[in-house]
Amino acid sequence: MDDRWVNRSPDTMLDTFHWYRGEAFDLVVEDLLAFPAERGVIAEGFRLLPELVAPLLAEPRRAVWLLPTPDFRRAAFDSRGGLWQIAGRTSDPERALRNLLERDRMFTERLDATVTSLCLPVIRVDPQTTEDDLAAQVAESLGL
Numbered sequence: 142m143d144d145r146w147v148n149r150s151p152d153t154m155l156d157t158f159h160w161y162r163g164e165a166f167d168l169v170v171e172d173l174l175a176f177p178a179e180r181g182v183i184a185e186g187f188r189l190l191p192e193l194v195a196p197l198l199a200e201p202r203r204a205v206w207l208l209p210t211p212d213f214r215r216a217a218f219d220s221r222g223g224l225w226q227i228a229g230r231t232s233d234p235e236r237a238l239r240n241l242l243e244r245d246r247m248f249t250e251r252l253d254a255t256v257t258s259l260c261l262p263v264i265r266v267d268p269q270t271t272e273d274d275l276a277a278q279v280a281e282s283l284g285l
Contacts, residue, residue, distance in 0.1 A: 142231045151243035155251075158244070166193050187248075191255045205262040205282040207275070208253055211246045216268045218242075 145154075166188050176182050191206060198204055209217065228237035256263045262282045266275060279285075 142227075142237070143233070146227060146237035146240055147231050147233045149240070151240050151247060154240060154244040155247050158248075164188065166190070170197065191252065191259055191261055195259045195261060202262065202282070202284050205264060205279055206252060206256045207279075208249050208256075208263055208265050209245075210265060210267040211242060211249075213267050213270070214245050214249075215242055 149157075169184065169186070169188055173182055173184055194204055225234060225238070227241060228234040231237040253263065264275070264278050264282065
């Protein structure tokens with residue numbers, strides 16, 4: 142665990158995390174295409190990178206990216222009881238958690254830049270965002 146979360150920089154962690162490279166994206170697309178075309182589908186996950194999804198969209202309003210602020214990401218870990226689940230299994234839990242949260246911040250920053258450059262819809266989510274507010278923003282973005 143130390144080799145993965147303590148001894149590597151957040152930059153290295155991000156650059157070597159296979160999900161952030163769109164691994165198995167073709168399998169996700171295959172699964173999504175199996176749904177009836179007349180039904181809406183909500184798909185979520187690290188593999189749904191904007192540069193991979195954008196070419197498949199007939200129009201940008203068919204997708205929206207929810208980008209968490211660093212405070213939201215930490216609050217989400219904490220609320221699920223998982224804040225120390227990974228970090229707590231290392232010799233330096235504080236550093237491991239810092240590295241993990243920094244890696245996630247950098248990933249979100251990359252996503253934000255990509256989504257913006259592709260002119261795709263984005264909603265930034267912070268700890269003050271309520272579920273109702275988020276649902277309303279997503280519905281508006283998707284034209285529902």
